[in-house]
Amino acid sequence: MTTAGKVIKCKAAVAWALNKPLVIEEIEVAPPQANEVRIKIVTTGVCHTDLYHLFEGVNKDDFPIVLGHEGAGIVESVGPGVTEFQPGDKVIPLPFPQCGKCRFCKSPKTNQCADAWNTDSMKSSEDSRFTCKGKKVLQFFGTSTFSQYTVMNQMAVAKIDPAAPLDKVFLLGCGICTGYGAAVNTAKVEPGSTCAVFGLGAVGLAAVMGCKAAGAKRIIAVDIKPEKFVKAKVFGATDFVNPKDHNKPISEVLTDMTNGGVDYSLECIGNVEVMRSALESCVKGWGVAVIVGFTNKDDFAARPFQLIAGRTWKGSLLGGYKMKTGVPEMVKAYLNGKIKLDEFITHNMTLAQINDAIQLLEHGKCIRTALSVSPP
Numbered sequence: 086m087t088t089a090g091k092v093i094k095c096k097a098a099v100a101w102a103l104n105k106p107l108v109i110e111e112i113e114v115a116p117p118q119a120n121e122v123r124i125k126i127v128t129t130g131v132c133h134t135d136l137y138h139l140f141e142g143v144n145k146d147d148f149p150i151v152l153g154h155e156g157a158g159i160v161e162s163v164g165p166g167v168t169e170f171q172p173g174d175k176v177i178p179l180p181f182p183q184c185g186k187c188r189f190c191k192s193p194k195t196n197q198c199a200d201a202w203n204t205d206s207m208k209s210s211e212d213s214r215f216t217c218k219g220k221k222v223l224q225f226f227g228t229s230t231f232s233q234y235t236v237m238n239q240m241a242v243a244k245i246d247p248a249a250p251l252d253k254v255f256l257l258g259c260g261i262c263t264g265y266g267a268a269v270n271t272a273k274v275e276p277g278s279t280c281a282v283f284g285l286g287a288v289g290l291a292a293v294m295g296c297k298a299a300g301a302k303r304i305i306a307v308d309i310k311p312e313k314f315v316k317a318k319v320f321g322a323t324d325f326v327n328p329k330d331h332n333k334p335i336s337e338v339l340t341d342m343t344n345g346g347v348d349y350s351l352e353c354i355g356n357v358e359v360m361r362s363a364l365e366s367c368v369k370g371w372g373v374a375v376i377v378g379f380t381n382k383d384d385f386a387a388r389p390f391q392l393i394a395g396r397t398w399k400g401s402l403l404g405g406y407k408m409k410t411g412v413p414e415m416v417k418a419y420l421n422g423k424i425k426l427d428e429f430i431t432h433n434m435t436l437a438q439i440n441d442a443i444q445l446l447e448h449g450k451c452i453r454t455a456l457s458v459s460p461p
Contacts (some may be wrong), residue, residue, distance in 0.1 A: 089162035090116050091174070093123070095459075098234035098439040099217055101149045103142050106440045107231070112151070112222060113215040114234040117164035122242050123214075124176060126458045127251040129156035129230035131442045132259050133286065133355065134379050138225065139443070141382060150223040151215060154180040156230030157245075158254035159461065175245050177258045177416075180226040181402070182241040183409035195302050196407045199241065230258075232438060233459045235390065243412040246420060252455055253426045256287070257415045259403065260453065265292025266404015266411075269299050269378045276300030278348040281339055283323070283363050285313040287429050287453045289353035289379060290320050294425060295404075296349070297321030302386055305347065307335060310449055319428055336365035346372055354378040355384040369394040376400045429453045 093114045117123045135152040142148075151391045159172040170176065184190055214236035215222040215229065229235045245254060264287070267341035268274050281294040282289050285308040296304045297320065306314060306322035314325040324342070328335040340346045346368030355378030364374040364387055374396065376385075393396060399446040406412065418424045432454040434442050445451040 092116065093161075093234050094434060095233035097151050097215070097217075097229070098153075098436060099149050099222060100139055100152055103145065103148065107152070107443070109437055109439070110217050112215050112217040112232065114232070114236060117162060117167075117214075117236050119165045119282065120167060120239050121164040121236050122167060122170050122239050123234060123236045124158040124178060124242070125161045125164070125234055126156050126158040126230050126232060127461045128255040129153050129436075129456050129458050130255055130258075130260065130453050131439070131446050131456065132154075133446065135225070135449055136257070136443065137355070137379060139300070144417055147223065149217065149220065150225055151229035151232050152225045153231035154226045154228040155255060155259035156228075156458070157258065158459070159251075161234065169239060169415040170242065171246060175249055175251060177243045177245055177412050178228045178230060178237055179237065179241045179243055179408040179412065180228050180259060180352045181408055182238065183407050184240045185409070190407070196403060196405055196411075212433070230458070231436065233436070240409065243409050244415050245416045248420060249416050251461060252457070253430070254416050254419060254426050255455070256426050256429055256453060257412050257419070260287040261291040261424075261429065262404045262406050262408070262412065262415055263377060263401070264288040264351075264353060264404065264425065265295040265298070265415075266291050266351075266376050267401040268295025268349070269400060270405035272349045272351060272373050272375045272399035274299035274301050274349050278300050279303040279305070279343050281305040281307055281347045281350045281363070281366055283307045283308070283350065283352045283359050284354035284378060285317050286353065286449075289351070290317060290452065292351045292353055292377065292431065293317055293322050294320040298424070301349075303343075305339060305342070307339075316428070316452065322426065331445070334362065334365075336362045339366040343368070345369070348372060350374045350378050352378055355380040357383045360385050361387050364391055364396060364398050367396050369396060372396045374398050430455050433457070435443045
């Protein structure tokens with residue numbers, strides 16, 4: 086029985102309030118409107134950005150909401166004006182759109198988009214296609230992959246190779262592109278260089294993989310959990326440093342190890358103090374430090390001479406990829422064996438176990454959990 090043009094009732098993990106467990110609810114998902122696509126989500130991951138909103142959000146009006154922004158699925162139906170997609174297409178929802186028309190989209194210098202600048206991370210209640218118990222439910226980044234179905238604007242959806250396994254390539258919706266691209270696109274790591282990656286979650290490990298792909302000869306993995314070093318070696322790390330093993334600042338440790346500092350450092354945690362350490366770990370004259378980890382809670386600081394001496398401090402959003410075109414390219418890279426994805430997945434669960442998956446990530450007990458949302 087076709088569902089096109091009809092309201093779909095399905096399961097979703099709803100966050101009703103700040104710092105409270107998600108609740109599996111039956112929600113109603115309205116049909117797609119003009120330029121929108123309704124997607125059946127097959128697999129989703131849990132990202133630290135989801136946790137940031139759930140545990141550190143500051144506005145009670147940001148709830149109720151369906152979180153999740155790293156997923157993959159199949160187009161169920163399309164709204165008026167949609168010509169790029171058709172039912173049955175395999176797609177990856179994007180937490181950042183690409184309209185293709187604005188000055189940002191037309192510039193090779195950035196992956197920003199004017200339509201993203203004009204929207205909050207949550208759809209307003211008027212725009213959300215979700216309803217639960219008679220109440221509008223917000224969509225996180227306009228995405229919401231913690232639901233069996235979601236509705237998105239077509240400019241924030243990427244069509245991918247039909248051969249792609251959705252239970253693997255969902256990772257490219259956020260974390261892997263973020264880390265890998267930070268190394269190859271933002272830092273522009275050069276062959277023969279020395280790099281340091283701070284934080285060995287999925288984003289950090291993807292940054293390690295990017296440094297290796299770019300030809301770095303030495304990749305120093307930095308984390309306070311030594312059990313993560315085994316996994317980092319799989320992705321290309323050559324050295325491992327646990328700051329807790331030293332009685333001096335990590336920047337001094339790395340400076341001593343590298344005869345003056347690393348060529349590139351990537352902070353993949355979202356901690357402003359570590360961001361400063363990453364900058365101070367760079368060699369003067371040409372060192373590049375990239376802020377990759379997400380936070381918007383605290384100010385960051387450094388002494389001006391760190392930059393006057395020739396270092397560069399820059400940020401990276403989603404690895405610098407123009408996602409609508411970049412994600413399909415990364416999917417092809419995976420299918421051609423040029424990047425790893427399977428190795429990031431340490432746990433497989435169902436949507437009903439979403440709170441367990443959140444706990445694993447919160448306590449650093451997993452790299453990525455693949456959550457089965459709907460049967461493909």
